[in-house]
Every structure is written in structure tokens, then in C-alpha cells.
Amino acid sequence: MVDKNQQVIDKTLEQEYKYGFTTDVDQTKFEPGLDEEVIAKLSKIKNEPEWLLEWRLKAFKNWKKMSEPTWAKIDYEPIDYQALSYYAAPKQKKNDSLDDVDPEILETYNKLGISLDEQKRLEGVAVDAVFDSVSIATTFKDELAKHGVIFCSFSEAVQDHPELIKKYLGSVIPATDNYFAALNSAVFSDGSFVYIPKGVRCPMELSTYFRINATNTGQFERTLIIADEGSYVSYLEGCTAPMRDENQLHAACVELVAHKDATIKYSTIQNWFSGDKDGKGGIYNFVTKRGNCLGDNSKISWTQVETGSAITWKYPSVIMQGDNSVGEFYSVAVTKNKQQADTGTKMIHIGKNTKSTIITKGISAGEGQNTYRGGVKILKNAENAQNFSQCDSILIGDKCGAHTFPYIDVKNPSAKMEHEATTSSIGEDQLFYCNQRGIKLDDAVSMIVNGFCKEVFEELPMEFAVEAKQLIEVTLENSVG
Amino acid sequence: MIKIKNLEASIDDKTILKGIDMEIPAGEVHVIMGRNGSGKSTLANVIAGNEAYEVDSGSIAMNDTDITEMSIENRALEGIFLCFQYPVAIPGVGMAYFLRSALNAHRKHQGKDEMDALEFLNNAKAILSELGLDDSFLKRSINDGFSGGEKKKSEILQLLTINPKLAVLDETDSGLDVDALRTVAKGVNKFKNENNSVLIITHYQRLLNYIKPDVVHLMIDGKIVESGDMSLVEKVEKDGYSWLEK
Ligand SMILES: Nc1ncnc2c1ncn2[C@@H]1O[C@H](COP(=O)(O)OP(=O)(O)O)[C@@H](O)[C@H]1O
Ligand SMILES: [Mg+2]
Secondary structure (H helix, E strand, O other): OOHHHHHHHHHHHOOOOOOOOOOOOOEEEOOOOOOHHHHHHHHHHOOOOHHHHHHHHHHHHHHHHOOOOOOOOOOOOOOOHHHOEOOEEEOOOOOOOHHHOOHHHHHHHHHOOOOOOHHHOOOOEEEEEEEOOEEEEEOOHHHHHOOOOEEEEHHHHHHHOHHHHHHHOOOOOOOOOOHHHHHHHHHOOEOEEEEEOOOOEOOOEEEEEEEOOOOOEOEOEEEEEEEOOOOEEEEEEEEEOOOOOOEEEEOOEEEEEEOOOOEEEEEEEEOOOOOOOOOOOEEEEEEEEEEEEOOOOOEEEEEEEEOOOOEEEEOOEEEEOOOOOEEEEEEEEEEOOOOEEEEEEEEEEOOOOOEEEEEEEEEEEOOOEEEEEEEEEEOOOOOOOEEEEEEEEEEEOOOOEEEEEEEEEEOOOOOEEEEEEEEEEOOHHHHHHHHHOOOOHHHHHHHHHHHHOHHHHOOOOHHHHHHHHHHHHHHHOOOOO | OEEEEEEEEEEOOEEEEEEEEEEEOOOOEEEEEEOOOOOHHHHHHHHHOOOOOEEEEEEEEEOOEEOOOOOHHHHHHHOEEEEOOOOOOOOOOEHHHHHHHHHHHHHHHOOOOOOOHHHHHHHHHHHHHHOOOOHHHHHOEOOOOOOHHHHHHHHHHHHHHHOOOEEEEEOOOOOOOHHHHHHHHHHHHHHOOOOOEEEEEOOOOHHHHOOOOOEEEEEEOOEEEEEEOOHHHHHHHHHOOHHHOO
């Protein structure tokens, strides 16, 4: 890479994180530490039924016997789980009227570009706002209720729809699934719950906006989405956090269940604070996301744009249990400075004629390390299963890295598998070509990277595709010229 | 228009251009011919400011402004346009988006308003039809999966859209069938007027049957050893280059 280009790119990568402010809010926060008592206290605050407390405690017991996974290509200081606080919530409790929400918090969401005022919202998008450990407000609930759609915080769902929670919680990600999922099962505080009834096409996009604010607090949210027979829902989550010198832990679980003929489209724009350019601070993002295509002809599609976090460890997966079911994973992961991402998917084919598609775009800049790790498993009875995987990586500069680990396990010989992978450097010749046409270097970089990500951005809902594009632009460029 | 004085340039410490002097006044078409490896593409790249090459001495001036040290994009904005010998693909970047970004960068530099999407589209469509290309061409990713002919036509489309002061055509005629060659020539003739200049790098006379050059230069080993009129082209076609080496 020509030195001057490298310098301009380095400079643009030093861009400040624009969501890094903190909110000064009166809060209730647990003392650091984790034991049965803390879990019981959490469960009590939430007024949970007995069975849920037991479920949590069982998960905790298991977690204590487990150890942190070490197979991922990430390197980080050990996490002291006893030094974290497991609950932080603004003092004012949630109310149906926005008038009761702390104005500081409303202002926080305004600054993030998320208006919780229904009048001012983007048409056709309902929002659940989660601030640290609790949900602050959910918009358009009444409108959605007219269609029988339930969209509320997880805590509310425990109170109002315990039968659904009891039936589905842990049905896709068992409490013992992995270290971080077990921890989440023990201490999850809030998150979103969605139920789409039979035959209903959800009339608007649903979204949850996660904000970590408090210091030394882990955020452990839990999201559960159930699409009943023949229904459709498109859901989006966004995430930001203040810039802090310490690392913050975020260990979420997302479970999706698609019944017969149902479709769930789940999109993520993850922009947690990534740490500064020397690698100080940033979110440790250990997330378990899994969907079950339970019924025939069902479909689950994950799209993620991951630009933030110091560490990203996440593998949104699909179990294709129903015949003719479809699993998809579209991913853009950007690592710059000292960020590390180990991300990918697992596609498990159980039913006949099941079909999965994996398209990933890894972008590494600065000293970022970007790993794609994906598994495709075709079980014995999965006649005529098909998988197509395409994993592309692009390197910007010569201090970063891209790694690809595909795992394939085929137990049925009728399977059709296709895998393609490419790694390339952002071309000096591509930059020259753009510059020669009068296009500035930073514009050229974002143009080339956006082009590289196009197939994934096309999977995002319209409004968010624009946001994702801009996010890539501010992440990789701006400020020069 | 462009004045090149005693230009020496190297790549990876290997000297390629060994003292080039050349002046192309406004309204003229010049041609450079020379063997493979004689340094023609190097000259085109150095004129465009490609930073892979080092200018060791000499200067390049556009309309009396010294541009020897100017950045690639600023030279482009000053009016230099290179039709690439091997245009690079940029997957996922739509032709329309790219072309409009390039055009508006130029317009901004000239103190004009950005061209809106509709006007841009109408302009582009008119040029496309002259080049015998379908409107859907604008929806394709730039140079991605283009045939040889499409790549060259795409360069001419860009030339006509941006409308620079100096067009440098690096073997734009190579590898084209007769029809495509005629189309490309038509595009260049449409571009050229008394206020701009064209520098054509070629191996063959066939393009020059359509575009009449004012001056022909012959390059050997990084130097221009002979300049003259169209008769030089005929001599090269007949006798090659060895008569120039003594
Ligand atoms: N990147 C490079 N590294 C080293 N030598 C190069 C490079 N590019 C071109 N050259 C050399 O420079 C000389 C001139 O090349 P070029 O300008 O492409 O010639 P032409 O266009 O006249 O065929 C050749 O000897 C070629 O091998
Ligand atoms: Mg050449």
C-alpha cells in the first residue's frame, strides 16, 4: 500500500465514536458480585414466578461447572465475573406514559436518533428501548395489539404471558448450551418479547434499541420471538454504549421460533463502543443467537452489520427442523484499531429439502482481526439438503488479518454443498481508478467497501440499509479532504 | 494544454522514462507509438499522477500550472482523464452511482451545482445510445464482468460524461472488433474540439483512420526518438521500429 494512502486511511480510522456520551441518571444498581442470593434478588425485583427463579438457579449451577470457551480466535483479559454488577436500572419505573420517563433518558434516545414519541417515529417502525438492565418504553403497542401482535419487554411478558414464556424460553437455546448462554440464563434482566399470531403479517417493523450506560455492569438481555403458523415478522436491533476505559460485558441470548409457513427476518446493527485506537475499553460482546425453523416451509433469516465492540463472539444459527425450511445468514463485520471479531453461523439441516445460504463480508482495517467461523451440518434424514456459502474478506492496510474456518459435516449423501471464499486487499488500482475520476480517497474507500457489502445491505429493511451504509462510511472514513 | 519537460520517472528504482519532452496545444490530437515495454503506459500513469511511480526529474504543466506534485484527484479535477488500458472492476459499485459521483466531484470543483439524478440519467442515456449500449449498463457494477469491448466503451462513456481537458487513451483500440473500434472512434471524435486535447497511445493505424492525428511521436526505451506526421504511422506499420535504433 502506498504510504500516503495508508496515512490517510489510518487518520480516518481514528474517527471518534459519536455515541460515546454518558447519561447522568438516578439509578438502582446491585453491588458487584454473583451468587444465588443476587439471582434471587433480581428475580424478586422482577416479581417472577417460582419456576423462573428455579430455571435461573439451575442455569447458574451449571454455569459454575462450565469454563469459558477458548476455541475462538480472540484474545482478551480474563473477565472477573465477581467484579461486575448484575443489575442497573433508572430509578423511575416503567410506565405506560412517556411523561413518566426520566427526561435525561428520553434525551439520550433523541441524541441517538431514536425518538420514543410515537408521533415523531419513522412510520411503520415500533421500538422497544432497553436502557442498561430494563426496558424503558415500547411504542405502538396498542396499534400492534389490534392485529394480535404482542410486542413488549421480556419482563412484562413474564407477567402478562407466562404460558408463552414457559413454553418457549430455553426451547431453542437450552440453559446449558454454552458458557455465556448459561450465564445469561441465570442473570438476564430484560429484553424484548414478540409473538405474531397465526396468519398475521406484522404491520410494522419491530425494533429494539439497546443502550448500555452504567459502569461495571453487565448487560444480559434476552429476546424471544415466536412466529406462529403462516405469520411474518421483520425485527431489528440496534446497540450503542458510552466510551469508557474499562471493558463492559454484554452477553445476550436471542431465541427465534418459526412455526409452519412462518418467516422471521432478524437484522442487527451492532455499534457498541469498540475501544479507543490503542485498544482501551470497549464492549465484550458474547452473544448466542439461534432460530428454530420448527414447522414445514418456515424461514429464518439473520442479517447482521457488526461494526462495534472490542470483542465480538457470535454465531447466529438456524436449526432447520421442518421440511422445506430455509435458513439464511448475511453478515458484514468490520474490525479496525485493535478490534477482534470471531463471528459466523451454524446451519443445521434436519428436515428434507432444507436450504441454507451464508454470505459474509469481513472487513479488516488498522490492526483489526476478523474471523469467519461457520458450520454446516447435514443430518442423516435431511434428504436433498442444500447449502451455499460465500465468505469474502477485504483487508485495508497490512497490519490487519482475516481468517476463515468453515466446518462441514454431511451425513446424507444427497446433499448439495457449495462453498466459496475470497480474501483480497483493497486494491491500490481500485483507489487509483476512483481518484483518477476525481473521487477523493476517503470517498473511494467507502465506495469500494460499500460495494463489497452490497449483497448483505440489500437484505436489510430499506430504512436500515441507509443507516448501515452511513455507519460503514463514518466507521471507515470521513473528516479528511 | 499540457507541457512535459525532461520527464524522468522510475518504478521500484528502475528508470523507465528517460527524459520526455512533449507539448500538446489545445485543439490537437497527438499519438504515441512504441514497442511493448517502451514506457507508454508509464507515461500515461505519470501524467495521471499514479503514486506507484516516482518522478525523478522534469515537470508536467497543465495550462501553465505545474502539476508535477499534484495529487491524483486534483489533476483529474484540473482536467486530466485517463482511459485505462486495463480498467479495474469494483464489484458492487453501480456504474450510475460511480459516474455521477465522479461527475459531481468535477462540477463541485468548477463551482457548479451538483447534477440531479434525472438530468444525469438523461445525459447518460443519450451517450449510451451513441455507444450502442443499453440503459441497463448503468445498473451494472463498474467493469465487473464486462467484456473487453464493454470495458473500453465504459471508459468512453466516462470520458464523454466528465468532459475533461486532456484525454489520454492507453491502447483503447486494442482487442476491439471493427464495429466496437468505430464506436470508440466516434466517441473520441465527439469529445474532441478546439479547446481540448487528446493523447492516443496505440500500436495500430486502424484507429487513426478514424481520428486524424496532428503529431505522431515514436517512443523507444523511455525516450521520444522521432516526431512527425501521419506518415510515421505508415512507416511503423511497414517497417516496425528497428530502423530507429542506430
Ligand atoms: N510495477 C512495475 N514494476 C517493475 N517494472 C515495471 C512495472 N510496471 C512496468 N514496469 C516496466 O516498465 C517498462 C515499461 O512498461 P509500460 O510503461 O507498461 O510499457 P508499454 O505501455 O509501453 O508497453 C517495462 O519494462 C515494464 O516491465
Ligand atoms: Mg501499455
